[in-house]
Amino acid sequence: MASTSNILNEKNILKYSKSFQENKPFKFSFMENVFEESFYQELYNTYPKFDNSWIQIEELDKSTYRKFWFNEKKQILDKPGNDENFSESWNTLHNFVHSEDFSEIFSKFCGVEKLRTKYFTFANLIKGGFQYPHSHNVSPSTLTMFFYFVKDWQQGDPGCTHFSSGEEESDILVEPYNLDNSMTIFLDSPNAWHGVRYITKDVERRSLCVIMEKYSEELGWDSDNQNKS
Amino acid sequence: MPTFEISRMVQASPEKLFSKILDFEYYSNYFPQIKNITILERSDTKVVTRETFVFKSIFKKEIVQDTIHNIGNNKLKSEIISGYAKNSTIDVLLTKINTETKVDVKANIQLGLKGKLLQPLLKKFFKMYVSGVLMKILTEIHLDENK
Secondary structure (H helix, E strand, O other): OOOHHHOEOHHHHHHOHHHHHHOOOOOEEEEEOOEOHHHHHHHHHOOOOOOOOOEEEEEOOEEEEEEEHHHOOOOOOOOOOOOOOOOHHHHHHHHHHOOHHHHHHHHHHHOOOOEEEEEEEEEEEOOOOEEEEEOOOOOOOOEEEEEEEOOOOOOOOOOOOEEEOOOOHHHEEEOOOOOEEEEEEEEOOOOOEEEEOOOOOOOOEEEEEEEEEEEEOOOEEHHHHOOOO | OOEEEEEEEEOOOHHHHHHHHOOHHHHHHOOOOEEEEEEEEEOOOEEEEEEEEEOOOOOOOEEEEEEEEEEOOOEEEEEEOOOOOOOOEEEEEEEEEOOEEEEEEEEEOOOOOOHHHHHHHHHHHHHHHHHHHHHHHHHHHHHHHOO
8 A cells, every 4th residue: 555645745734733623613624636646647647437327316415426346336345455446556555544554644634533434435516406404413533624626716606515504505614615635633522514516617616525533442433322321 | 282383595497496395206216215116197287186195214114195186376285184193284386586486495393193203203303304305396497408
C-alpha cells in the first residue's frame, strides 16, 4: 500500500481538528486540499463513470445515485479487499480507509477513540438531485465524511452537502462551493442537521461517502448499543 | 386535530405545477408507500380517487381510502372520505410570484384513536414529504421541457 503521506494531507486535515471539535451547534467541518495532489488527480481521473450501473435512490426525502464496493446492490457493512471494477488508486484508497492509519487520523481529528470504517459508498447527484435536511442520531461516535471530486463548481450553486440548524433553507450554516479535492465531515448528534439543496444545473456531484464509528471486539458497533439499557 | 402547514417557493409556473399535482395516478412514483391510485370518477371540477398505501414499517398491511378532490383555479381541496384518516382535508393553493410559484399546503388530519399514535410521526414527515414531492414534480416538469 502507498504510504499515508502519499494519500492524505494528514497535517492539513489535523489543522482543522480543534475548530471541528469546538464547532457549534454540532461538530462539523469543511476542509480543502484533503488528498495529496497527484493521488487526488488519479482518483479524479478514474472516478466511476456515471452510467446505468449506478443505483438510483428515489425516496421522498432524496434523489441520488449510489455505487457500492464489490458490486453490492445496497449499503451493507463494508469490508477490506480489492475490487477490480475500480482503478488501482481507488483500491489503494479503499484499503487505506480500512487501515489503522486512517482510523488513527480521524480518531485524533474528532476526539473519538477506536473508530473503524463501517460504510464506503460512491454518491453521485445530478440535476434534480437533493437530500432533505435531516439528522441521523444513531450514535455519538458516528463520523460521516463526504470527499468531493468535482472541478469548476460555481459559487452559490446548490449540490454540496450543507450543514444546518434545522430543515429550512434559511437554517443553512455552511454550504461549500469548492468541490475539488475537498470534504465535509460531521459527528453524529440529535441536531447534526445536513442535506443537499435541489440541484438545478446539468452537473454531477461526484463524491465518496465514508462512515466510521467506534467499534470494539467486546461490544461491537457503538450504534448497536445505543438503545440497550 | 393536528393541522400542518407548509409554504414553498418553486421555480415553475402554477399551471405546470397544478397539472402535475392533478396527475394522481403518477403519485406512486413519488411515494414508495403508495401502491397505486385509481380514478373512480372525474370531471372538470372534481376527481374521486382510491389510494392503496403499504406502510411496511408502521402497519405492515395495506390501507385503502377514497378521496374527493375539488378542483379550483390553481387550488385543490381534497377530503378523505373513507379509511383511517376519514374526514381529513388537504388544501393546496398555488400563487404566482414573479417567475416562481408559492405553494401553500395545509392539512387537517383526522385520525381514529389508533391513528393518534401516529401524530408525532406525521408531524415529523409532513414537511419532508411535501417538500420531497414538490422537488420530484419539479424534476418531472424539467424533464418534460427537455423532451
